[in-house]
Amino acid sequence: MHKQVIRKLVLGITGGIAAYKAAELVRLLVKNGIDVQVVMTEAAHHFITPVTMQALSGKRVFTDMWDASIPNGMPHIELSRAADAILIAPASADFLAKLVHGNADDLLSTLCLARECPLMVAPAMNRQMWENPATQRNIQQLKTDGVTILGPDSGEQACGETGLGRMSEPEDLLDMLSASQQPGILAGKRILVTAGPTVEAIDPVRAITNLSSGKMGYCIAQAAREMGAEVTLVSGPTRLDKPKSVSVIDVLSAQQMLDAVMQHIDGQDIFISVAAVADYQPASPSTQKIKKSEQSLTLELKPTQDILATVASLPAPPFCVGFAAESKNLLQYAKAKRRKKQLPLLVANLVQESMGQDDASVVLLDDKGQHVLPRAAKLEIARSLLKHIAAILK
Ligand code: CTP
Numbered sequence: 544m545h546k547q548v549i550r551k552l553v554l555g556i557t558g559g560i561a562a563y564k565a566a567e568l569v570r571l572l573v574k575n576g577i578d579v580q581v582v583m584t585e586a587a588h589h590f591i592t593p594v595t596m597q598a599l600s601g602k603r604v605f606t607d608m609w610d611a612s613i614p615n616g617m618p619h620i621e622l623s624r625a626a627d628a629i630l631i632a633p634a635s636a637d638f639l640a641k642l643v644h645g646n647a648d649d650l651l652s653t654l655c656l657a658r659e660c661p662l663m664v665a666p667a668m669n670r671q672m673w674e675n676p677a678t679q680r681n682i683q684q685l686k687t688d689g690v691t692i693l694g695p696d697s698g699e700q701a702c703g704e705t706g707l708g709r710m711s712e713p714e715d716l717l718d719m720l721s722a723s724q725q726p727g728i729l730a731g732k733r734i735l736v737t738a739g740p741t742v743e744a745i746d747p748v749r750a751i752t753n754l755s756s757g758k759m760g761y762c763i764a765q766a767a768r769e770m771g772a773e774v775t776l777v778s779g780p781t782r783l784d785k786p787k788s789v790s791v792i793d794v795l796s797a798q799q800m801l802d803a804v805m806q807h808i809d810g811q812d813i814f815i816s817v818a819a820v821a822d823y824q825p826a827s828p829s830t831q832k833i834k835k836s837e838q839s840l841t842l843e844l845k846p847t848q849d850i851l852a853t854v855a856s857l858p859a860p861p862f863c864v865g866f867a868a869e870s871k872n873l874l875q876y877a878k879a880k881r882r883k884k885q886l887p888l889l890v891a892n893l894v895q896e897s898m899g900q901d902d903a904s905v906v907l908l909d910d911k912g913q914h915v916l917p918r919a920a921k922l923e924i925a926r927s928l929l930k931h932i933a934a935i936l937k
Contacts, residue, residue: 548724551578553626555651556596558586560701561633561667561710566591568632568713569599575717580622582606582651584638608650622650623658630720631655632693633667633710636678642690643681663691663723665716670706693719722769725926728933730771735811735861736764737804737818737850739779741797745842746829755819756899757781759866762925763815764789770929775811777803779818797821797847804850808861813932815864816851823847852884862887862936864928868894874906874913881908888935890928907931 556565572579581596581604593604647653655662694711738760743751764776765786774789777800785791794800797820823844855863865886867877877891889908897903904918916927
C-alpha cells in the first residue's frame with residue numbers, strides 16, 4: 544500500500560507534549576521536497592501554535608471541520624483527496640482509540656476516515672499508557688486495518704519516567720517514511736556487504752589504513768534491508784551508526800574481513816564488496832612498538848588476499864558485485880577489473896567525486912553494457928543499484 548512516492552503529505556498533530564517535535568519534522572519534510580499540509584486537533588493547540596506550523600510548512604493550518612473557506616465546504620474530503628499519505632505525529636493514545644473505532648468528531652479524525660491514501664501514525668505517550676492493554680489492542684487493530692505504526696521509541700519521557708512511548712525523533716521518522724515507500728523487491732534474499740576501510744598493523748600503535756568512510760556500504764546495507772533482504776554487514780572501523788535490523792560484524796584487518804566473509808558466505812544470494820580492502824599488509828608486523836632512530840626505515844609489504852575474487856571463484860558463488868574507485872581512466876580500469884574478477888556487475892566511480900562525501904555518481908558495468916547513475920545522495924545511489932541487481936536476478 545505504501546509504495547507510491549509521497550509528494551503531498553497531510554501531517555496531523557494531536558495533543559501531546561511531543562507536538563513540539565512536529566515543528567522539526569515539518570522542517571525536515573519540506574527540506575526533502577515534500578509538500579506538507581498541517582492539520583491540528585484542538586488539543587494540539589495547547590502544545591504548539593498553528594502560527595509555528597504555518598511558518599514552517601508555508602501553508603495555512605487547518606483545524607476546523609466547519610471551515611467556510613474551502614470551496615465545497617468539505618475540508619475532510621478536499622484535504623484527504625489531495626494527499627499521497629497522512630502521517631499523524633504525535634498520535635496520542637486517545638487519537639489512536641478514535642481511529643480504531645472510526646470516530647469522526649473533528650477535522651483530523653474525519654479526514655482519516657474519509658481517506659483513500661495510506662495512513663501512518665507515530666504514537667507518543669507515557670509508558671504506562673503505551674503498555675495499557677487497551678492501547679496495545681488498539682495498535683494491533685490498527686495494524687490489521689493496514690495502518691503503519693512508526694515507533695514509538697524508548698527513553699526519557701516528559702513526565703520524568705523512562706520507558707517505551709516517546710515519539711520517534713523527526714530524523715528517524717523521515718527515514719521510516721522513506722523506508723516504507725521502498726518496494727519489497729529483495730524479500731527472501733540474503734545479502735552480504737563489506738564496507739569501510741581495513742587497518743593493517745605495523746606495530747601495536749601504528750597501522751596502514753585508508754580514507755574510506757564506509758558511507759556507501761552502510762547505505763547499501765540499509766537500503767537492502769528496507770527492500771526486504773536479510774543483510775549481514777562486515778565492516779571495517781567507521782564513525783557511522785549501525786544500520787537498523789542489519790547484522791553487523793566489526794573487523795579491522797583484510798584477513799579478519801576475509802575470515803568473516805568466508806564464515807558467512809554460505810547461503811548468501813548476493814555479495815556486494817564495497818570495502819576499501821588494503822591491497823598490502825606489513826609482511827611481519829612488530830609485536831613491540833618500533834623505536835625512533837636516525838636510520839631510514841623500510842617496511843616490507845605483502846599482498847593481501849582478494850576477498851571479492853575469492854568469493855567470485857567459489858564453485859557456486861552468490862551474485863557478486865564489485866566496486867572500482869579510480870582516480871583516472873575510470874571505464875577502462877573498471878572494465879578490466881570486472882573481467883579479471885569475473886563479476887556480473889561492477890560499480891565504477893571516481894574517488895575525487897565520491898570518497899567521504901554524502902553523494903556520488905557511479906557507472907554500473909554489466910553484461911549489457913554501462914548504465915550511469917547521476918549524482919545523488921548515497922542512499923539514493925544504493926537504492927538504484929539494488930533495483931538494478933533485483934532486475935538482473937529476476
Ligand atoms: N577487494 C577485495 N579484497 C581485496 C581488495 C579489493 O574484496 N583484498 C574488492 C573491493 O572491495 C572492491 C574491488 O575489490 O569491490 C576493488 O578491486 P581492486 O582491483 O582490488 O581495486 P583496487 O584495490 O582499487 O585496485 P587497484 O589499486 O589496482 O586500482
